[in-house]
Amino acid sequence: MPQATQTKRAPVSGEFDVAIVGAGFGGMYMLHRLRGLGLSAIVFDVASGVGGTWYWNRYPGARCDVESMQYSYSFSEELQQEWQWTELFAAQPEILRYANFVADKLDLRRDMRFETRVTDAVFDETAHRWTVRTDRGDVVSARFCVMATGCLSAARMPDFPGLSSFKGKTYHTGYWPHEGVDFTGKRVGVIGTGSSAIQAIPVIAAQAAHVTVFQRTPNYSIPSRNGPMPEVYSQSWKGNYPALRAEARMARNGILANPNDVSAIATPEQERLAVYEDRWASGGTTFMAAFNDLITNKASNDTAAAFVRGKIKAIVKDPATAELLAPTNYPIGTKRICVDTDYYLTYNKPNVSLVDVKNTPIEAITPDGLRVGNEEYKFDAIVFATGFDAMTGALTKMGIVGRNGATLAAKWEAGPRTYLGLMTAGFPNMFMITGPGSPSVLSNMIVSIEQHVDWISDCLSHLSDRQIDCIEPALSAEDAWVRHVNEVADTTLYPSAASWYMGANIPGKPRVFMPYIGGVGAYRQKCDEIAAKGYEGFQMEGPVNAAVAAE
Numbered sequence: 001m002p003q004a005t006q007t008k009r010a011p012v013s014g015e016f017d018v019a020i021v022g023a024g025f026g027g028m029y030m031l032h033r034l035r036g037l038g039l040s041a042i043v044f045d046v047a048s049g050v051g052g053t054w055y056w057n058r059y060p061g062a063r064c065d066v067e068s069m070q071y072s073y074s075f076s077e078e079l080q081q082e083w084q085w086t087e088l089f090a091a092q093p094e095i096l097r098y099a100n101f102v103a104d105k106l107d108l109r110r111d112m113r114f115e116t117r118v119t120d121a122v123f124d125e126t127a128h129r130w131t132v133r134t135d136r137g138d139v140v141s142a143r144f145c146v147m148a149t150g151c152l153s154a155a156r157m158p159d160f161p162g163l164s165s166f167k168g169k170t171y172h173t174g175y176w177p178h179e180g181v182d183f184t185g186k187r188v189g190v191i192g193t194g195s196s197a198i199q200a201i202p203v204i205a206a207q208a209a210h211v212t213v214f215q216r217t218p219n220y221s222i223p224s225r226n227g228p229m230p231e232v233y234s235q236s237w238k239g240n241y242p243a244l245r246a247e248a249r250m251a252r253n254g255i256l257a258n259p260n261d262v263s264a265i266a267t268p269e270q271e272r273l274a275v276y277e278d279r280w281a282s283g284g285t286t287f288m289a290a291f292n293d294l295i296t297n298k299a300s301n302d303t304a305a306a307f308v309r310g311k312i313k314a315i316v317k318d319p320a321t322a323e324l325l326a327p328t329n330y331p332i333g334t335k336r337i338c339v340d341t342d343y344y345l346t347y348n349k350p351n352v353s354l355v356d357v358k359n360t361p362i363e364a365i366t367p368d369g370l371r372v373g374n375e376e377y378k379f380d381a382i383v384f385a386t387g388f389d390a391m392t393g394a395l396t397k398m399g400i401v402g403r404n405g406a407t408l409a410a411k412w413e414a415g416p417r418t419y420l421g422l423m424t425a426g427f428p429n430m431f432m433i434t435g436p437g438s439p440s441v442l443s444n445m446i447v448s449i450e451q452h453v454d455w456i457s458d459c460l461s462h463l464s465d466r467q468i469d470c471i472e473p474a475l476s477a478e479d480a481w482v483r484h485v486n487e488v489a490d491t492t493l494y495p496s497a498a499s500w501y502m503g504a505n506i507p508g509k510p511r512v513f514m515p516y517i518g519g520v521g522a523y524r525q526k527c528d529e530i531a532a533k534g535y536e537g538f539q540m541e542g543p544v545n546a547a548v549a550a551e
């Protein structure tokens, strides 16, 4: 868990229009929009600065898998013209610098309180207000709460026996030390082979004496083809941002991926392979846009999966290692596809080895390393690249209490239930940014964040214009949305993989496909239609004070 520095400050108290939890890209833009509406707001964050995900995930090689030119705010022409990205895919330090640049430009920090964890948020049904408390003694009353808590912010440390007995250093990729880690000459164990591990392993292997990777499930990874940002490419975006951003907002994943609207299986083999070769050569997650049925048709998906397996086997020299690295038991793309720089090549290095822990799991951490079956591996450091309690973890861990004293954790015990991923019945005036039931992690997060923040801002204006002080989804609308989210997911291959999208990485977490896979553009239209119909499916109540005054 993160250790806060606890800079001294007086506790915050009093009334605000809105309390925002989280100072990542969601919380930052929300604060900016609220100021524009003339509303008072306070932001709390555990970190000591802005940036959210990009504040915490400082592991070596951490990098965005969305192109830099597409991974930035679009709401301000000044911001998007002024900022210069140096690489095609920006690394964590640069994205964090960008977040700080935006915070400076918009003077956001004066309404933010850092090194502060919100411990609970309780709704007062009489006053229609939230009371938000923190671990620094802050107690604020807010008409609305916006949970900008991030989808991958609750890091998950598996409960291995003996964890505290290890004599060396342990690290989680999601809570990396700010001062960095020097692995020179060290024997390092890495647990996990998700996106974080796939980015970190080549960089750690370049330093360490030896790296042993413990793999439970291999991932499909596509080369990023990252490099310095060509000025002409940057200019091609900057000169055409309004049109390109508009296109991205309506694109399936909020990314311009040059989708090929043709079925893979209906394409003759030689032609199909040429398309995959092209996508592999250009790199990145847009590999999945090579054909239009890769996530819906198993036979089509098999062709893409076989192509990537072929690439892995061509790159990795040791056949046994290559075999282990080639995924076979889930469709490509149904666990988040990874993007790498030299990941598979790294296994050709003499100081890197791979251990399969699928059938013989890691049994225990020992004082000197860890044990798998009868074998003990000795390490100076262990890196846990073991992921997150995704999408719901940050919310259910907070003490959120809605109507009738019901907790959010209890309501979501069998899986998250929301209307549009924006609100949940029984928790009035509480909005979520990129919550479960919205495209969220299946999209370019900044596109989805902006859409949610804009929608919430418009909703608050609507309420204020009509002097309404309480909004909440009708249970029937929420039930219908949850059904729709599931129906759409079931038209795809996604539910067939044991992924974190399904909650499958957390023991005991219900298996529910959490994000909305209907597409960013279609989802935006739906949200806009609902707003245009006077917030169809939402229930609203007039001001408490007016009711009291009328008595």
Ligand code: NA7
Residues within 6 Å of the ligand: 152, 158, 173, 191, 192, 193, 194, 195, 196, 197, 214, 215, 216, 217, 336, 357, 362, 385, 386, 387, 388, 500, 505
């Ligand atoms: P992920 O993608 O959830 O990866 C976590 C990895 O850790 C994954 O390979 C897991 O295997 C592995 N894991 C978890 N627990 C264990 C145990 N007990 N033993 C062995 N291996 C384990 O997290 P990341 O941080 O890499 O990426 C998260 C997202 O961040 C990513 O998708 C991008 O959107 C950015 P499993 O697959 O569960 O078998």
